[in-house]
Amino acid sequence: MPTETKHAKTQRSDIQHAKATLSDAEFIRYSRSLMLGDDGDKRQLRLKNARVLLLGLGGLGCPVATTLVGAGIGQLILVDGDKVELSNLPRQSLYQTTDIGKPKAEVAAVRLHLHNPHPRLTVLACRPDDQQLRQAITACDVLVDCSDNLPTRLQLNRLAREAGKPLFAGAVSGHSAQLYLLSPATACYQCLVDPDWQALQNCRTLGVDPALVALTAQQLALLLLRFLQAEPVPYADVAQHDTGLPFGHYARYQQWSQGQSTVSGFHWYALQTNPLCDCCAHATAANHFTATGV
Ligand SMILES: [Zn+2]
Numbered sequence: 398m399p400t401e402t403k404h405a406k407t408q409r410s411d412i413q414h415a416k417a418t419l420s421d422a423e424f425i426r427y428s429r430s431l432m433l434g435d436d437g438d439k440r441q442l443r444l445k446n447a448r449v450l451l452l453g454l455g456g457l458g459c460p461v462a463t464t465l466v467g468a469g470i471g472q473l474i475l476v477d478g479d480k481v482e483l484s485n486l487p488r489q490s491l492y493q494t495t496d497i498g499k500p501k502a503e504v505a506a507v508r509l510h511l512h513n514p515h516p517r518l519t520v521l522a523c524r525p526d527d528q529q530l531r532q533a534i535t536a537c538d539v540l541v542d543c544s545d546n547l548p549t550r551l552q553l554n555r556l557a558r559e560a561g562k563p564l565f566a567g568a569v570s571g572h573s574a575q576l577y578l579l580s581p582a583t584a585c586y587q588c589l590v591d592p593d594w595q596a597l598q599n600c601r602t603l604g605v606d607p608a609l610v611a612l613t614a615q616q617l618a619l620l621l622l623r624f625l626q627a628e629p630v631p632y633a634d635v636a637q638h639d640t641g642l643p644f645g646h647y648a649r650y651q652q653w654s655q656g657q658s659t660v661s662g663f664h665w666y667a668l669q670t671n672p673l674c675d676c677c678a679h680a681t682a683a684n685h686f687t688a689t690g691v
Pocket residue numbers: 584585586587588670671674675676677678
């Protein structure tokens with residue numbers, strides 16, 4: 398393709414530099430990403446050095462993991478205690494009919510390794526308790542919540558806040574989809590919800606649109622890649638103004654009329670910290686404790 402050949406020549410110096418730090422196989426595999434902009438090598442190496450924990454390998458987690466691994470993430474910890482079910486297969490692209498009954502995290506790791514053998518994959522095929530999750534979080538730069546239930550979301554949110562790590566979250570049920578970008582400098586997930594709310598309003602009770610799940614997952618993966626490939630900033634300072642990403646915001650998928658057409662997309666809204674949020678209060682107290690060395 399002539400256009401690609403010409404573009405490749407204009408990026409030669411970047412690619413030569415990247416070759417010194419990426420293997421030949423990686424250099425070829427990621428060549429289309431390296432061509433993107435003047436700093437393709439720097440962005441690819443940042444991604445190679447990134448460590449991500451992904452909790453939930455269902456309809457959202459499968460495509461998010463596939464995109465991160467395909468793009469060249471350095472390390473990915475896969476957490477899911479469920480087994481593959483027949484009703485998962487329309488959305489969860491890492492699994493096949495013959496995988497029914499097998500642990501999702503283990504099957505996913507095998508398929509992802511076949512997709513790209515370079516990333517380091519770690520499996521946690523259980524519903525982790527706080528101690529297990531704390532240990533996994535310590536090894537990661539960024540946490541991703543693709544779970545399907547409120548207790549798990551609140552657990553990861555609480556431990557993310559405790560560890561002072563950024564949290565990217567997605568949720569889809571029925572025809573509704575949301576994204577959340579949270580950091581220690583913003584409101585947390587628990588600021589938004591009543592922790593006593595136990596209604597089982599998820600895809601098991603409301604159904605789920607497979608195409609909307611895929612769309613939401615790729616939006617989440619796009620935000621993650623932009624964050625992981627950008628110039629690093631201290632976690633405690635991660636906010637919208639220093640990343641260009643909408644930290645401290647959540648997005649809802651919406652459709653609206655524009656002329657005679659119906660258009661759709663994610664609309665972002667600012668989150669407000671809840672002064673009564675126990676999670677934020679505890680995190681603030683813990684950070685103060687550490688900072689003063691008491
Ligand atoms: Zn909070």
